[in-house]
Amino acid sequence: MKGESMLVESEINRVLVVTAHPDDVDFAAAGSVALFSDRGVQVTYLLVTDGDAGGNERELDHAGMAELRRSEQLAAAKAVGVTDVRFLGYADGTVVPTLDLRRDIARVIRQVRPDLVITHHPDRNYEFVAPSHPDHRAVGGAALDAVYPDARNPYAFPELLQQEGLEAWTVREVWLNGGSTPNHWVDVTDAMDRKLAALQSHVSQVAHVEGFADFVRSRFAAWAQQAGFGEGRYAEAFQVVPTA
Template sequence: MLPDNEVKRVLVVTAHPDDADFGAAGAVALMVERGVSVTYLLVTDGDAGGGDDRTLDNSGMAELRRAEQTAAAKAVGVTDLRFLGYADGTVVPSLELRRDIARVIRQVRPDLVVTHHPDRNYRFTAPSHPDHRAVGGATLDAVYPDARNPYAFPELLVEEGLDAWTVREVWLNGGMTPDHWVDITDVIDRKLAALWAHVSQVAHVEGLEERLRTRWRDTALSAGLGEDRYAEAFQVVETA
């Protein structure tokens, strides 16, 4: 794994608003505290999301969820957010999506990319939303080979002046085979604050905080971090 002092820039690529906060906001908060520059790239605006309130049309929901994600990111110190505007619920790992993610990789030039696991999780359904799997797969393809290969999507170089860039490592969340755990106990309140910013998604869910705390405690226990600790889990992929 990359040592912390070699991680200067991080790109978090997610399918929907709130995905980063459920999966990686604790790790992100810790990175920001170390002075790491973190960018969020959201493939959709989450326009098909929402709780029981269906009074908003899709465009209204998209605007609301962008605002919620902006507030959530601020809670963990992230101010650079980029939205691709793909339709929620219909994402596929297309060449167009790979190009759009590769473009942002070349713009941000991250050492580390954090994204969804592209494989289905048979133990826990939520991470296996088809948009998540599509974004995870497209992001891995954008990391290797697209962003590093100047002959892949040559218009990025010729028309936009974006030189090739090699990402050194990827962290995948939501998979069944994590091999890296981040102790987020010291920033758990900031992670929760980020999640509560997604009012349209969480306000109607009874007992959510208790369930989440239990999940994150169980993750810490499985990592051997001890009781009364909280953790996020990732699978690390070396890509350099």
């Protein structure tokens, strides 16, 4: 690792990754997740939607696409050692950062009690538009609000404590992906094959893309160059938000 993370590796024992759609975590952070899994870190995926509006040809209805994409995400998670995958079931393409969404994310934070949350950057990236899908920005904003102040505040969403017994929890750090100002890079060279395997599990999304593996390798090699890791290395990039 290189950059602004305040947490040392030994302090990260539980990680929650909050994303909008199936495949988001794999593009952004599957290499880092694989490395976490290698050292016994408990990683949970929380997907706000089932990706029911994904796909390039309308061969399936929304329910069929959602079922397919859930199965693809479970396979992708397995490729990097993750077995705890949760879906909130919001409609793909319509997510906004509501109080209900904040509560639903805060609930899982209190259940999982992570040291680190990884999620989308809530701001639009004007240098590279793909990470700035409206759902991504909405989920990133709601996840940050769920981290601070909701999950840590025992007065926020009192039903979580009073009806579900979920005590307040303070996440120590958030890593945002997809922004234009990363300040933390993870060398994922040793996990690059597993990252690609996870991505290629999303057959409905990537099978039609010619030269997909080469595209992925070139993109993450560029992050490694920016981080100063050198030739032949691959990196994932994040913006660190200290929260404690």
